[in-house]
Amino acid sequence: MFPSAKPLEFWFDFGSNYSYLSMMRIEALAAQHGIPVALKPFLLGPIFKSFGWDSSPFVLQKLKGEYTWRDMERQAPKYGLPWKRPTAFPRRALLPLRVAVLGADQPWAWDFCKRIMQANFVDDREIDDPAIVAAILASLGLPAADLIASAQSDATKAALRLQSEQAAQRGIFGAPTYFIGDEMFWGNDRLDDAIALAHLMQKTAD
Amino acid sequence: MFPSAKPLEFWFDFGSNYSYLSMMRIEALAAQHGIPVALKPFLLGPIFKSFGWDSSPFVLQKLKGEYTWRDMERQAPKYGLPWKRPTAFPRRALLPLRVAVLGADQPWAWDFCKRIMQANFVDDREIDDPAIVAAILASLGLPAADLIASAQSDATKAALRLQSEQAAQRGIFGAPTYFIGDEMFWGNDRLDDAIALAHLMQKTAD
Numbered sequence: 001m002f003p004s005a006k007p008l009e010f011w012f013d014f015g016s017n018y019s020y021l022s023m024m025r026i027e028a029l030a031a032q033h034g035i036p037v038a039l040k041p042f043l044l045g046p047i048f049k050s051f052g053w054d055s056s057p058f059v060l061q062k063l064k065g066e067y068t069w070r071d072m073e074r075q076a077p078k079y080g081l082p083w084k085r086p087t088a089f090p091r092r093a094l095l096p097l098r099v100a101v102l103g104a105d106q107p108w109a110w111d112f113c114k115r116i117m118q119a120n121f122v123d124d125r126e127i128d129d130p131a132i133v134a135a136i137l138a139s140l141g142l143p144a145a146d147l148i149a150s151a152q153s154d155a156t157k158a159a160l161r162l163q164s165e166q167a168a169q170r171g172i173f174g175a176p177t178y179f180i181g182d183e184m185f186w187g188n189d190r191l192d193d194a195i196a197l198a199h200l201m202q203k204t205a206d
Numbered sequence: 207m208f209p210s211a212k213p214l215e216f217w218f219d220f221g222s223n224y225s226y227l228s229m230m231r232i233e234a235l236a237a238q239h240g241i242p243v244a245l246k247p248f249l250l251g252p253i254f255k256s257f258g259w260d261s262s263p264f265v266l267q268k269l270k271g272e273y274t275w276r277d278m279e280r281q282a283p284k285y286g287l288p289w290k291r292p293t294a295f296p297r298r299a300l301l302p303l304r305v306a307v308l309g310a311d312q313p314w315a316w317d318f319c320k321r322i323m324q325a326n327f328v329d330d331r332e333i334d335d336p337a338i339v340a341a342i343l344a345s346l347g348l349p350a351a352d353l354i355a356s357a358q359s360d361a362t363k364a365a366l367r368l369q370s371e372q373a374a375q376r377g378i379f380g381a382p383t384y385f386i387g388d389e390m391f392w393g394n395d396r397l398d399d400a401i402a403l404a405h406l407m408q409k410t411a412d
Contacts, residue, residue: 051267061257063379067392074399173269186273189395193280 006205007036008198009179011167013044014093014100014113016175017058017072017086020121021188023176024081027110029191033199039109041100043164044090044175050168056090075188082122091120092128094160098151099133101160111140212411213242214404215385217373219250220299220306220319222381223264223278223292226327227394229382230287233316235397239405245315247306249370250296250381256374262296281394288328297326298334300366304357305339307366317346 010026012019030037048056058065069085076083096116103109115136119125125132130148137144150156167177171184178185178194180201185194216232218225236243254262264271275291282289302322309315321342325331331338336354343350356362373383377390384391384400386407391400 061379063377066377067379067390070390071392071396078399171269171272173267173273184273184276186277187395189393190277193284 006180006198006201007038008194009038009040011040011042011172011175011177011179012113013042013090013175014096014116014120014127015056015090016044017068017089017121018188019176020117021072021075021079021081022191023113023117025079025188026191029195030198033195033202035195035198035202039100039104039113040163040167041097041104041113041160042167042172042175043094043097043160045092046164047168047172047174051173059089082118084122084124086120086124088126091126093120095128095130095133095148095151098156098160099137099147101163102147102151102156108140108142112136112142115140212386212404212407213244214400215244215246217246217248217378217381217383217385218319219248219296219381220302220322220326220333221262221296222250223274223295223327224394225382226323227278227281227285227287228397229319229323231285231394232397235401236404239401239408241401241404241408245306245310245319246369246373247303247310247319247366248373248378248381249300249303249366251298252370253374253379257379265295288324290328290330292326292330294332297332299326301334301336301339301354301357304362304366305343305353307369308353308357308362314346314348318342318348321346 008026008030010022012023026037044056048054053060056065058068072083072085093116096112100109100113100116103112116127116133119132119136120127127133134144134148137147170179174186176186176188176191178190180194180198183197185191185197214232214236216228218229232243250262254260259266262271264274278289278291299322302318306315306319306322309318322333322339325338325342326333333339340350340354343353376385378392380392382392382394382397384396386400386404389403391397391403
């Protein structure tokens with residue numbers, strides 16, 4: 001429909017609470033302006049490790065962490081989204097991220113990604129558990145066992161690793177992060193600005 | 207006009223670039239809803255020091271810092287504000303913060319605070335220089351020498367120190383921060399939410 005439109009790249013980790021807010025909002029917002037969105041799952045943990053951090057800043061910085069949970073209680077309802085503070089944070093999401101890399105261009109990708117986010121930030125489930133991931137895939141009518149096997153293949157492991165390295169190379173330091181071309185926006189609070197720029201560039205290109 | 211309205215507390219440091227965006231926006235936004243704003247100048251440096259940081263995270267975290275300057279180039283025009291990246295960051299602002307504490311309830315406080323912010327983030331001046339502070343006070347028709355002497359009195363020094371300690375006790379970890387009662391909002395991105403809550407509480411109280 002919009003062959004000239006630059007895709008809005010949406011870089012996220014399923015363990016990131018502000019990525020949850022964007023995951024639930026971005027598809028509808030982008031569709032309003034006819035902007036294609038490229039799903040870019042990546043591992044945030046290695047980026048934090050490269051800064052010398054062994055966990056999320058929301059864990060390492062106690063005051064900021066406490067504030068973040070209060071902020072989420074206010075932000076989620078502002079966007080009409082359910083929210084439950086997960087009992088484990090940040091949750092490891094290696095398997096669902098591999099599935100997301102595998103399926104990023106497939107029609108089921110959005111439903112899968114939203115269901116994983118909901119499992120983490122609404123249902124408080126262990127999203128790296130193969131049984132949870134399989135149940136979500138099956139609920140979408142997908143061949144769960146086959147997809148999980150493919151997700152754990154060397155090729156898919158390498159693909160997620162590569163994408164995470166690209167995130168670091170492009171200067172990503174947190175999630176969610178958006179790119180339109182080389183223009184980077186960080187955080188759910190910048191989603192509207194990113195959409196606005198993508199819309200502007202689309203009109204210019206048309 | 208609104209004796210029942212809870213004031214919106216605006217905690218800021220003149221060295222903070224996101225405090226600049228809020229300083230230039232908050233007075234008009236709050237006035238639209240008849241919300242009184244209490245100016246709460248404080249020293250952010252000691253709070254960062256208490257976390258083991260010897261500077262701003264925008265200096266200590268290289269990638270986040272680079273992003274912040276690009277973000278400011280986009281955010282300032284979004285709000286119709288001028289912006290020039292300061293050649294020194296974060297600037298020490300001890301003297302102007304003391305003047306701001308001294309004058310927080312005076313009719314000239316807003317003009318003074320905005321002029322100091324402009325000096326730092328538009329005109330790229332050394333805002334802790336007594337000559338700069340004096341020139342700004344004089345331009346507002348105020349007795350500059352007297353006010354600077356009062357700002358450097360033991361009483362005013364103690365008042366800024368106390369307010370900075372209160373900031374730490376209330377869980378402030380960055381600037382700008384807003385309070386409505388005990389409800390804390392962090393960052394220029396939360397100014398609209400803070401105003402909305404103050405407005406809601408005002409209507410409830412009326």
